[in-house]
Amino acid sequence: MKNREYQQIDPQALATPTPTPPPRPLPEHELKPKRARRKWEVFPGKNRFYCDGRIIVARQSGVLPLTLGLILLTSGLFFVFDCPFLVKHLTSCIPAIGGVLFVFVVISLFQTSFTDPGILPRATPEEAADIEKQIDNPTGSSSSYRPPPRTKEVIINQQVVKLKYCFTCKIFRPPRTSHCSLCDNCVERFDHHCPWVGNCVGKRNYRFFYTFVVSLSFLTAFIFGCVTTHLALRSQGGNGLVFALQASPASALELVVCFFSVWSILGLSGFHTYLVAANLTTNEDIKGSWSGKSGNEDVGNPYSYNSMIKNCCSVLCGPMPPSLIDRRGFVPSDDSVQTSPVEVELPAAKNDINMCTHGTKGLLETASRSPLLTSSCPQAKPQAAPAVLEPLPEVTPSPALEPAKTTAGRQSTSTPHKHHSHHRSKGKQASHHTHKTSNSSPRPHHSHSSRRKDSKNRDPKFSSLR
Amino acid sequence: MAETHSLQDLRQAAVASKVFVQRDYASGTICKFQTKFPAELESRIDKQQFEETMQTLNNLYAEAEKLGGRSYLEGCLACLTAYTIFLCMETHYEKVLKKIAKYIQEQNEKIFAPLGLLLTDPIERGLRVVEITIFEDRSIGSR
Numbered sequence: 001m002k003n004r005e006y007q008q009i010d011p012q013a014l015a016t017p018t019p020t021p022p023p024r025p026l027p028e029h030e031l032k033p034k035r036a037r038r039k040w041e042v043f044p045g046k047n048r049f050y051c052d053g054r055i056i057v058a059r060q061s062g063v064l065p066l067t068l069g070l071i072l073l074t075s076g077l078f079f080v081f082d083c084p085f086l087v088k089h090l091t092s093c094i095p096a097i098g099g100v101l102f103v104f105v106v107i108s109l110f111q112t113s114f115t116d117p118g119i120l121p122r123a124t125p126e127e128a129a130d131i132e133k134q135i136d137n138p139t140g141s142s143s144s145y146r147p148p149p150r151t152k153e154v155i156i157n158q159q160v161v162k163l164k165y166c167f168t169c170k171i172f173r174p175p176r177t178s179h180c181s182l183c184d185n186c187v188e189r190f191d192h193h194c195p196w197v198g199n200c201v202g203k204r205n206y207r208f209f210y211t212f213v214v215s216l217s218f219l220t221a222f223i224f225g226c227v228t229t230h231l232a233l234r235s236q237g238g239n240g241l242v243f244a245l246q247a248s249p250a251s252a253l254e255l256v257v258c259f260f261s262v263w264s265i266l267g268l269s270g271f272h273t274y275l276v277a278a279n280l281t282t283n284e285d286i287k288g289s290w291s292g293k294s295g296n297e298d299v300g301n302p303y304s305y306n307s308m309i310k311n312c313c314s315v316l317c318g319p320m321p322p323s324l325i326d327r328r329g330f331v332p333s334d335d336s337v338q339t340s341p342v343e344v345e346l347p348a349a350k351n352d353i354n355m356c357t358h359g360t361k362g363l364l365e366t367a368s369r370s371p372l373l374t375s376s377c378p379q380a381k382p383q384a385a386p387a388v389l390e391p392l393p394e395v396t397p398s399p400a401l402e403p404a405k406t407t408a409g410r411q412s413t414s415t416p417h418k419h420h421s422h423h424r425s426k427g428k429q430a431s432h433h434t435h436k437t438s439n440s441s442p443r444p445h446h447s448h449s450s451r452r453k454d455s456k457n458r459d460p461k462f463s464s465l466r
Numbered sequence: 467m468a469e470t471h472s473l474q475d476l477r478q479a480a481v482a483s484k485v486f487v488q489r490d491y492a493s494g495t496i497c498k499f500q501t502k503f504p505a506e507l508e509s510r511i512d513k514q515q516f517e518e519t520m521q522t523l524n525n526l527y528a529e530a531e532k533l534g535g536r537s538y539l540e541g542c543l544a545c546l547t548a549y550t551i552f553l554c555m556e557t558h559y560e561k562v563l564k565k566i567a568k569y570i571q572e573q574n575e576k577i578f579a580p581l582g583l584l585l586t587d588p589i590e591r592g593l594r595v596v597e598i599t600i601f602e603d604r605s606i607g608s609r
Contacts, residue, residue, distance in 0.1 A: 103548065107550065121591075161491070163491070208549060313541075316541065317540075317542055317545070318533055318541060319541075320544070321559060322559055324589070
């Protein structure tokens with residue numbers, strides 16, 4: 001096959017110095033001996049990878065540096081300015097407890113941010129073609145309007161659950177899976193995309209996220225309490241609060257930061273504790289999937305074990321599922337030509353108008369073509385290979401970078417999706433307070449009220465998009 | 467031409483088609499594959515054999531995802547060590563995945579390859595499908 005012919009040429013070129021390069025009309029980087037590429041380098045989603053694929057983050061780091069900075073700053077000031085006084089006047093347990101909490105917060109933050117949330121890899125061309133074949137689409141000929149989203153119904157625990165087809169990943173999404181437009185991936189048990197940690201929160205990192213939020217609320221409350229005690233003790237000797245603040249100005253800053261953050265973080269941890277006990281995700285809670293909103297009393301959460309303890313155990317202490325995207329695996333040299341059909345198909349498939357006609361034809365074509373390339377059969381048609389390899393140079397750099405694709409169009413309509421992310425705004429309490437008063441939502445966390453409104457407006461759009 | 471192939475021979479054969487066995491979500495989000503016998507395999511393999519293989523696979527995945535004393539212990543220990551234990555230890559799930567990979571290889575060598583079929587480990591397809599590749603049988607002729 002093509003690859004084997006290359007390997008025959010190279011040793012000859014080395015042994016006998018031939019000045020002319022092998023006469024191949026193929027792109028430059030294919031001529032060099034193949035450096036085995038890892039799968040993260042050809043990953044189609046909008047994620048960034050570090051440490052050779054060990055660390056995965058979302059494309060935009062969001063406000064992760066801010067989160068980390070605030071935590072480090074506040075804790076640092078606490079240990080440097082408040083702890084010495086408190087150790088002298090109270091007990092040395094204080095820095096010990098603070099230290100443990102701080103370590104927990106930072107470690108769980110990094111784990112939430114850098115762990116694969118449960119990304120589902122996209123369908124291979126053959127799989128996608130197989131699914132397309134199973135779906136009858138009689139209106140495929142009309143190219144002027146987008147066909148209705150494909151759904152499949154499944155009965156789980158005597159509840160009817162609709163599985164939607166994901167046009168980007170070309171799969172029917174498993175239950176509780178949602179496509180994150182910011183990361184451009186389908187994520188299992190999708191909770192929300194959190195800009196504070198700069199990553200999606202899903203099946204694999206929900207427990208880290210929960211640990212982070214709970215330990216952060218303990219840390220914030222602890223620092224707040226200690227700083228208050230510190231200032232109270234200082235102002236006791238008849239000196240007054242102003243003197244105390246002058247003596248320890250760092251405490252004032254810590255007080256402000258902690259005061260504003262403790263409400264939202266405590267609220268968030270309370271909310272997530274409720275979600276864990278009910279085995280719900282933020283996504284389901286916001287959309288009201290199981291709350292029986294349409295007057296249907298039979299609707300209940302089919303995933304719940306109907307026991308709070310069992311729900312908590314299964315969500316937080318359940319088995320840790322593996323990462324399905326295999327970031328550090330090597331792209332097999334046979335499949336490296338297969339990645340280009342995938343990339344070539346995506347622009348065509350994402351063009352909404354031509355979805356049914358071109359998408360199906362193209363997929364069936366590549367499905368029939370690629371097996372010929374993957375098999376080492378010498379009868380594989382060589383003329384098929386250059387046609388497939390040619391787009392490689394322009395296509396392969398793109399997965400990691402992806403400046404603009406046709407999904408940009410879709411994303412602009414779905415930017416309200418960002419509202420799904422948690423607004424643990426440490427300095428913007430005012431806007432959230434007004435939301436709360438105007439909507440009188442029973443939820444402890446303020447921004448839910450705004451999100452509920454958004455989701456109701458957005459649902460029709462969603463059904464047409466997805 | 468001989469009807470039986472070995473695993474090595476299959477690498478030289480041409481792929482006739484692929485069958486995808488989808489996930490079965492009737493029991494929730496646990497990993498379980500449909501045991502319904504696909505029509506395309508009717509001429510190739512015994513229905514009983516196929517269903518037995520799928521059932522064993524489903525049982526292995528159920529074992530990996532089982533909520534029991536062992537998984538809770540692992541989870542609690544991990545929580546106490548701020549989940550750093552995942553960096554050094556192999557989880558129970560990963561151990562069972564290795565078992566599954568070995569089982570699939572055995573099945574391929576003993577049962578599927580001689581019939582001109584190849585089972586792909588679902589983990590390579592993101593646990594979405596069980597991909598069964600049907601190779602051309604030269605004695606029967608291409609499909």
